[in-house]
Amino acid sequence: MLLKHTNIGIKIRLLWYIVSHNIIFKFDRESVCNRVVNNYVKLGRYDKAINYFEELLMKKKKEEYYFLLLNLYIMSNENEKRELLVSNYKETINCRSDFISMMDKFNDSINDIDKFVYINNYIKSKGxxxxxxxxxxxxxxxxxxxxxxxxxxxxxxxxxRSRSEWVKENNPPSYIKGLYSVEHKDKIKELYGxxxxxxxxxxxxxxxxxxxxxxxxxxxxxxxxxxxxxxxxxxxxxxxxxxxxxxxxxxxxxxxxxxxxxxxxxxxxxxxxxxxxxxxxxxxxxxxxxxxxxxxxxxxxxxxxxxxxxxxxxxxxxxxxxxxxxxxxxxxxxxxxxxxxxxxxxxxxxxxxxxxxxxxxEKEVGLDPNLILCPKISKVLDNFKYYLYKQTAQTCESGEMKEYLDMLGKHTVSNELKVGSVAVNCNPITNGHMHLLTYASEQVDKLFIFVIEEDQSFFKFKDRLHLVTESTKHLNNVTVLPGGKFICTELTYPDYFDKDEQREVIADASMEAWFFCEYIAKKLNIKTIFLGNEPTCKVTRQYNEKMQELLPDYNIDVDIIERISADKQVISASKVRACLKERDFETIKKIVPAPTYDFLKNNY
Structure with a gap:
């Protein structure tokens, strides 16, 4: 049975901070606001904490409090205020605050018992x-x-405080050196590295x-x-x-x-x-x-x-x-x-x-169908993920993202046209891919094909880009582009590259979706993305589901296309790679476009 916090000490501290808040006008006001909020949150009084973060965001222009105030609105069911906050701040919000400090503030904005109950129930819900x-x-x-x-x-x-110095010099205090075996006592730099x-x-x-x-x-x-x-x-x-x-x-x-x-x-x-x-x-x-x-x-x-x-x-x-x-x-x-x-x-x-x-x-825990996960904590987690995205995006904006957007800017078309896009790895490109790309090109005035640039596939990026370009030359409204650092990469969707292992993974494509919507689609006026239906690969299926969930919020349609088959088998790049291993070029010829077949025949 859960017991509440010992409230007396918290209430005494809270009273002191409230009094301090009312008399402090210049010095350390932000710190006092945070302490008032922390103590109200410990008491589960999110509603009482709201005013103090509203002051820091709206009066003091401390933009990092957007995310923390959003948490308080979520936990106190202030849905109208939450929607108004998002509409007023989401597009312009920056993340200037110290990252480590923000991790603590995020944690402190949710009551400890609420967090405990959620993770306890979540683990049990998995059996x-x-x-x-x-x-x-x-x-x-x-x-x-x-x-x-x-x-x-x-x-x-x-x-x-001096640890970094004696680690660098591999010369720790004698007490530290005495903690380790003969094998490790002279390896301080490695032990703390x-x-x-x-x-x-x-x-x-x-x-x-x-x-x-x-x-x-x-x-x-x-x-x-x-x-x-x-x-x-x-x-x-x-x-x-x-x-x-x-x-x-x-x-x-x-x-x-x-x-x-x-x-x-x-x-x-x-x-x-x-x-x-x-x-x-x-x-x-x-x-x-x-x-x-x-x-x-x-x-x-x-x-x-x-x-x-x-x-x-x-x-x-x-x-x-x-x-x-x-x-x-x-x-x-x-x-x-x-x-x-x-x-x-x-x-x-x-x-x-x-x-x-x-x-x-002990006997395995049975799945409890009556366990209910607090939807408010789930929304807080989504808010936290968006903060991680904004932190990452801000880091990239002045460097790699700027260069990539400058490149994309050379290909922008009139926003009066219907513009779509497809992201493909094409490892290598098959007739299945061509079915998807041909269909997509017929639905829009302009189609951008992004070839995933991360070099973690069997075929190198330059070869995959070349084959997609050659195989789609006959589609007059198509432009093939590199995916850069922001489409299915180790940064945005690292689980993508484990999909051939067929692991039972939970892969969150939120970062991928936000980068695409707020930068790439915005730059190229993309209003529709096309995805291939995925009946077997869980990683790709989760990618599709996340795109369907998030992209409509940015007025971007998601069109999912059924795969085609040959000899009653779905055409896939993995099938081509398996045939290549067996040197079965007869089968390969049936399921790939001519440029792919010629490339494989000449090089393998």
Missing amino acids: ATPVFILTENRGTALKNKSAEEKDLLSNQDLYI FSAPIIKATKILHSDFNNGIVSVSNGLRTTKYQPKESKKRILFCGSSTTFSTGVSDEDTLVSQIQKEVSLYHDDIKLENHGISGMNLLLAINHLTQINISKGDVVVLFDFDEFGTFKDESIKKIDLNDIKRGKDFFTDLTKRSCHFSPKGNKILAKIITNEFILPSAI
Whole structure:
């Protein structure tokens, strides 16, 4: 049963901030407004918080508060105000604020219990088991501190603020050096060397990285000791303590839990979804965009929100009950910490035996048809994704986007014409593609064909562009263009390039849609896009669905065309590649246009 926050302390702080707000006219008014809002949100009084963010956006012209005010309107059901805000600000809004600060403000604009209930129900709705874990009494709340722990707390300039210097010089304080094995004690630069989180489509992930000691692959911190085959997954989600800053892949918390779990079960695989700086709203955004299967266990570890209310499902580890010794932490602040290799090993045993194994071996959770996901939180997530898009777009505007739009500007036509577009990879172009392109060209006065430029396909971009150009020469109203960095790329829709693996992925094409609508379609006066129906590939099907959802908001029509078949089989580029592997040019000739056949015959 959920219990509300302890309201008395919050109300006292709130009263103080309201009084401060009324008497402060020049200094620190923004900070006071934020504190008033934070405390109202903790009480679940979104309606009371609205005025303070309206002041910052409308009176103080702090445009970043557009997104935060939108959250408050959504959560308080102020639909008319929300629609008016979007119509007045959406097209002109900029993202000038500090990105890290905005991540915290986004998180603080939603009540902790609302976030908890949403992710708890979401995980259960997938037939998975949620596990919530919080470490208590960190930092100054530690009792019986060792001399080393007292030193960490009192010398944060040395251990935290000067870290970049001693990491660069590979010359850490003696305490830090003593935390590691002989193999790693002289590898400080590598141990603390990792890629910073980046925006990738509508998620925030660590970019892939490998220095031999610390590595990230496909956005996940590498977990050692995983079984070759598994029947069950445990997804571990958290911030830097889950990612395990400052330790090797072998010594991360998740790797150590994997090692412990494997002593009992050799068919359970752990995944490390830890991201430095992750808060609970970021975790929700992340988990709702990855595949969670029936029978999985999803662990959310050490989010501060779990300490602001009481719920029997939140498991707690009291650091004062642990025999920590002298080398349990790599750093300590007033309220937070990071764990050493030894600390991770100790925590791994506790987490495995007390929390993970009971969840991993219990009967699978059945899908509960009565679970209801709060639609307001879903809208907040859409608002957050749009913020990530605007942040990315603003970064690109003065460089690559400007160059690309300048190139497109050479091909603009009268806005009185009916203009359409198709985005294709054509790996290689087939008669199936030609059916789509011919149909599309007949429906419009002008058709732009964008060839995906990302070079992650079997055939190189220059060859694919050449073949599409040659194969569509007879279509007089067609112009073939490169897709640039903004059509089906690692930036806008990275899951596109995994579609041949047929993985059960959740692929969000929102970033792709927004870039297209607000820049490309706007520049070329495109009013219709054409898509090929996708009966088998989930990634492409999700792309089509997102286009159908978002493009009508920009007055762009979506026309989905059925595929054609040959010999009762759908014509596809993958079929051509399979025939090419077998040197079956007779079959290839039946399903590709002449330029493709000639190219393959001459080169392969």
